[in-house]
Amino acid sequence: AQSVAQPEDQVNVAEGNPLTVKCTYSVSGNPYLFWYVQYPNRGLQFLLKYITGDNLVKGSYGFEAEFNKSQTSFHLKKPSALVSDSALYFCAVRMFSGGYNKLIFGAGTRLAVHP
Amino acid sequence: DSGVTQTPKHLITATGQRVTLRCSPRSGDLSVYWYQQSLDQGLQFLIQYYNGEERAKGNILERFSAQQFPDLHSELNLSSLELGDSALYFCASSVGGTSNTDTQYFGPGTRLTVL
Numbered sequence: 001a002q003s004v005a006q007p008e009d010q011v012n013v014a015e016g017n018p019l020t021v022k023c024t025y026s027v028s029g030n031p032y033l034f035w036y037v038q039y040p041n042r043g044l045q046f047l048l049k050y051i052t053g054d055n056l057v058k059g060s061y062g063f064e065a066e067f068n069k070s071q072t073s074f075h076l077k078k079p080s081a082l083v084s085d086s087a088l089y090f091c092a093v094r095m096f097s098g099g100y101n102k103l104i105f106g107a108g109t110r111l112a113v114h115p
Numbered sequence: 116d117s118g119v120t121q122t123p124k125h126l127i128t129a130t131g132q133r134v135t136l137r138c139s140p141r142s143g144d145l146s147v148y149w150y151q152q153s154l155d156q157g158l159q160f161l162i163q164y165y166n167g168e169e170r171a172k173g174n175i176l177e178r179f180s181a182q183q184f185p186d187l188h189s190e191l192n193l194s195s196l197e198l199g200d201s202a203l204y205f206c207a208s209s210v211g212g213t214s215n216t217d218t219q220y221f222g223p224g225t226r227l228t229v230l
Contacts, residue, residue, distance in 0.1 A: 105158040
């Protein structure tokens, strides 16, 4: 079955340390993958996307994500976390489902960056 | 600021009532998407309109309906409201209608509380 999964409900990291938020997917055909961030009481903000080409995608606010086809993963990374990065992060995949192309979201991972 | 606007920000109503949520897409975007975010269901795609026509359908209840007007703004109508309809409702927009690579930009959401 086609799906996207975020295996961690919460990730805790100390400020200044590198962070990784995990995402795996299962789709038929080429995957089109997205990361969004949601701050408290705000809408989702687009961070980055992978369509084709270079497996390392750079996005907003210093975030990047690595597409790994063999591991069917698209993990979000940042070399040095900030307290202000604390938010809810969603991975999403564009897939054909129920007769339509849709953007399907993972359950979300809450990132907590501690001073 | 994504450029997508939604009104109202908050809505409190009673069971059995009917409400209308409004969305204005980013300038130049032809597609509007509606999503529901709740604690138990996560972020669920409801419906997409492209240039006035319904393009894709997700987990939208029969009690819910949407439309997109000639000026491209969209309204989501929720009727016979139940307690379980309490959620954050997001609108998103994108340039095109069917491209898998289009980025969806999200509005700030409308928080619906059904008492």
